Amino acid sequence: MEKVKIALLGFGNVGQGVWKILNTNKREIMINCGYEVEVGKILVRDKNKPRAVEVPDSIVTTDINDILSDKDIKIVVELMGGSEPSKEYILSSLKAKKHVVTANKLLLATVGDELISTADAEGVQFYYEASVGGGIPVIREINESLTANKIESIVGIINGTTNYILTKMSQESMGFEEALKEAQAKGYAEADPTSDVEAYDSVYKLAIMASLAFSTKVDSSSIYREGICKIDSIDIDYAKKFGYVIKLLAIGKEIDNELELRVHPTMISKNHPIANINDSFNAIFIKGNAVGDLLLSGRGAGDLPTGSAVVGDIISIIRNKADLRSIGEIKSNLPLKKVKDFNEATSRYYIRLQVADIAGVLGEIAAVFGQYDVSILSVNQEVIDKDSVSLVFITHSAKEGNVSNSMKVIESLDHVNQIASIIRIEEF
Amino acid sequence: MEKVKIALLGFGNVGQGVWKILNTNKREIMINCGYEVEVGKILVRDKNKPRAVEVPDSIVTTDINDILSDKDIKIVVELMGGSEPSKEYILSSLKAKKHVVTANKLLLATVGDELISTADAEGVQFYYEASVGGGIPVIREINESLTANKIESIVGIINGTTNYILTKMSQESMGFEEALKEAQAKGYAEADPTSDVEAYDSVYKLAIMASLAFSTKVDSSSIYREGICKIDSIDIDYAKKFGYVIKLLAIGKEIDNELELRVHPTMISKNHPIANINDSFNAIFIKGNAVGDLLLSGRGAGDLPTGSAVVGDIISIIRNKADLRSIGEIKSNLPLKKVKDFNEATSRYYIRLQVADIAGVLGEIAAVFGQYDVSILSVNQEVIDKDSVSLVFITHSAKEGNVSNSMKVIESLDHVNQIASIIRIEEF
Numbered sequence A, B: 001m002e003k004v005k006i007a008l009l010g011f012g013n014v015g016q017g018v019w020k021i022l023n024t025n026k027r028e029i030m031i032n033c034g035y036e037v038e039v040g041k042i043l044v045r046d047k048n049k050p051r052a053v054e055v056p057d058s059i060v061t062t063d064i065n066d067i068l069s070d071k072d073i074k075i076v077v078e079l080m081g082g083s084e085p086s087k088e089y090i091l092s093s094l095k096a097k098k099h100v101v102t103a104n105k106l107l108l109a110t111v112g113d114e115l116i117s118t119a120d121a122e123g124v125q126f127y128y129e130a131s132v133g134g135g136i137p138v139i140r141e142i143n144e145s146l147t148a149n150k151i152e153s154i155v156g157i158i159n160g161t162t163n164y165i166l167t168k169m170s171q172e173s174m175g176f177e178e179a180l181k182e183a184q185a186k187g188y189a190e191a192d193p194t195s196d197v198e199a200y201d202s203v204y205k206l207a208i209m210a211s212l213a214f215s216t217k218v219d220s221s222s223i224y225r226e227g228i229c230k231i232d233s234i235d236i237d238y239a240k241k242f243g244y245v246i247k248l249l250a251i252g253k254e255i256d257n258e259l260e261l262r263v264h265p266t267m268i269s270k271n272h273p274i275a276n277i278n279d280s281f282n283a284i285f286i287k288g289n290a291v292g293d294l295l296l297s298g299r300g301a302g303d304l305p306t307g308s309a310v311v312g313d314i315i316s317i318i319r320n321k322a323d324l325r326s327i328g329e330i331k332s333n334l335p336l337k338k339v340k341d342f343n344e345a346t347s348r349y350y351i352r353l354q355v356a357d358i359a360g361v362l363g364e365i366a367a368v369f370g371q372y373d374v375s376i377l378s379v380n381q382e383v384i385d386k387d388s389v390s391l392v393f394i395t396h397s398a399k400e401g402n403v404s405n406s407m408k409v410i411e412s413l414d415h416v417n418q419i420a421s422i423i424r425i426e427e428f
């Protein structure tokens, strides 16, 4: 198996997430790009810092030149954050003809232009899916899936910390300060939460999305910004009373060739799909003139979700350079997977029967379920007419085959008039 | 501007949608792929059939050879449906070294393998985003965005007709037959609705998604299938009582290298994001071991949403062949778009004030709003303590600048103690 060597600049949350994914999902990655991806070097500030993930000492460095001068390293992955030296390191990597992947929204929003045009000029690839929406593939969506559309608007919950706080305020009647403390305790908010709660983070991400969606340069200082610190529980209550939910929304619209760009707490109908995106989840709602309304939702942060986007970018870079047919070959030679016998599938069940209104029927039916290992969580009985009653069972998890066998016996019981309905109950 | 010529096989719903998009969104398409896309030929059964969209007579044909032998046609777009002659035409196009785009789920689910390997062997591209989920980019999601993941499960509402019927049954207490009739009247269900309501359509789409997500061949006859015809209003009512919603779900899971594949009506918690996907909307809920939970939702059918996916595929094909740097150049030379002055933005507003409990205050405030053209939809008044009351206004749509100017005046009124809160109300 051939290998592609990459370097990680930064080995914090996301860097370690990327490392874990490269190791855990070796097989999937190989299938999807035809290569094994190997981390050849890792740049950190402090080599002696204890880290949750262990890596060989020999690949850790504090000198960017170890990476820039290493001809074997084809892809540089910037996960340090901040503006400098990240920008300088990315530019030097591009100029050393290395492809670059980054998760750095600050850089993209402020000097994205310069980075993209440098990559173009050097003839190398530059990807940044993780910079907006963490694991949600919103950049690829705009750049590759919705290319047939004139995008009319993008509305997003693109900051997990503030969504978590607003959810707590709304669902558990917490005040802002209390909800913020809980977010900090859970690791969703940083010690200094300014960038999140004052909506700077959302502004950067909106600048990135809007520039792609509306094919123009967007200066993030032209975006109206208002954070969530002033939201009072009283307002949350009024919102509910009027049928609304308060969310921190990033809003980008194009109307008559002019852009409207703003980030602020917003009341939206409680029935809008975005109103039900809670906790630290992110969501992006896009209107295109062909596709109509499109909603994407998922984890906007965290080591693995963000790493998913970063590693996805690495794979794209390799695929763009590799021969796609060899991947086709790998895929067509994979062993077939067995489809499980449906009788072995398990599920909970809702079962509705019509039975004669006679003492002992329920006992008889319960006994049959018992014989077949189908255990009952609840029974509801309702009179239908003078002769028959409806019995509704909810089962615990049971095997399909056992349920269908038990139903055959139950159907044949004297006092059972009809098996009216069997519907599986699932949790995902 | 250089042109890429394509041919459409079929000019029904989707074919005409593609035509409309190519015309309406010429500029966006050019920006995104660097070329103008021109329809060189259209294949139909009946040249004299009246059609809603007019096209030049000279490009319409009933002979596939007109297209196969036309060296200028680089991409063939199959939108006829059915298995034959679609399959034969696709194979012949691939062998004539033309790239192919199709929306044909039946073909993909049954002979997808053969089509993909033929395209590979001929060294041409083959795309089929529209075959599952209409405008929702689920294929690209699995194939390109989630490549870093081991996908654990895919759960989808992938048939709009049945989702529409179940929504009507649940929200308007219709019976199945009545809801089906309404779906037919609205054009969501066909005269013969078997393929939708008996879930064959969902089975095909699940076969396509599962084969990609789990990297294996999936035989659609190995998928358990159960339609929605037997769902009774009584069951819908019980589901509500227990906190569930009934949806027709396509479920694919991989557990210990074995697949579980099934399509059936399912009760899921009313709080699950998928439970709130209503009417003819589709949704796909994917669990990856890195990305976590990801939800995609949008229009699963219709001329423009489906056309959005088809044209997106056409653009991808062109981009893969074109020099990406020339697109970069086009993009970097686009005129800058103006960001609208925030004072000109319009919104509805929720405004909460604390005022002295004195007759005439409300009138004074209302007069100021009137001066600034801010029209009031509703006022709520609540006593806070013996001296002050809370006034909550909901406005009609008003200009940001007018609202902020009116607030400055209102703030200065003698009996106004505090502007407690201003939150914008939006609809999307």
Ligand SMILES: NC(=O)c1ccc[n+]([C@@H]2O[C@H](COP(=O)([O-])OP(=O)(O)OC[C@H]3O[C@@H](n4cnc5c(N)ncnc54)[C@H](OP(=O)(O)O)[C@@H]3O)[C@@H](O)[C@H]2O)c1
Binding pocket: A009, A010, A011, A012, A013, A014, A015, A043, A044, A045, A046, A047, A049, A078, A079, A080, A081, A082, A084, A085, A103, A104, A105, A106, A130, A131, A134, A300, A301, A302, A303, A306
């Ligand atoms: N965390 C998320 O969920 C998330 C989500 C989306 C995007 N992002 C973006 O991903 C990037 C990384 O975030 P993170 O949360 O992983 O940050 P982090 O945990 O703070 O890690 C930063 C890493 O960069 C290294 N580093 C910083 N400055 C350096 C320098 N001058 N030279 C060498 N190494 C340096 C640090 O080295 P030491 O370990 O030696 O200190 C550390 O390993 C940021 O751009 C962030 O905005 C993060």
Ligand SMILES: NC(=O)c1ccc[n+]([C@@H]2O[C@H](COP(=O)([O-])OP(=O)(O)OC[C@H]3O[C@@H](n4cnc5c(N)ncnc54)[C@H](OP(=O)(O)O)[C@@H]3O)[C@@H](O)[C@H]2O)c1
Binding pocket: B009, B010, B011, B012, B013, B014, B015, B043, B044, B045, B046, B047, B049, B078, B079, B080, B081, B082, B084, B085, B103, B104, B105, B106, B130, B131, B134, B300, B301, B302, B303, B306
């Ligand atoms: N409709 C949707 O919303 C949707 C969504 C996703 C996927 N799809 C898929 O897209 C495809 C097309 O669907 P549609 O709704 O557009 O179908 P449609 O409205 O029935 O149109 C079919 C077109 O194909 C032409 N055609 C059929 N057989 C032909 C033959 N043997 N030779 C030449 N032309 C032939 C017809 O010609 P005449 O006009 O002369 O009869 C007609 O123009 C199907 O595979 C469908 O599953 C549709």
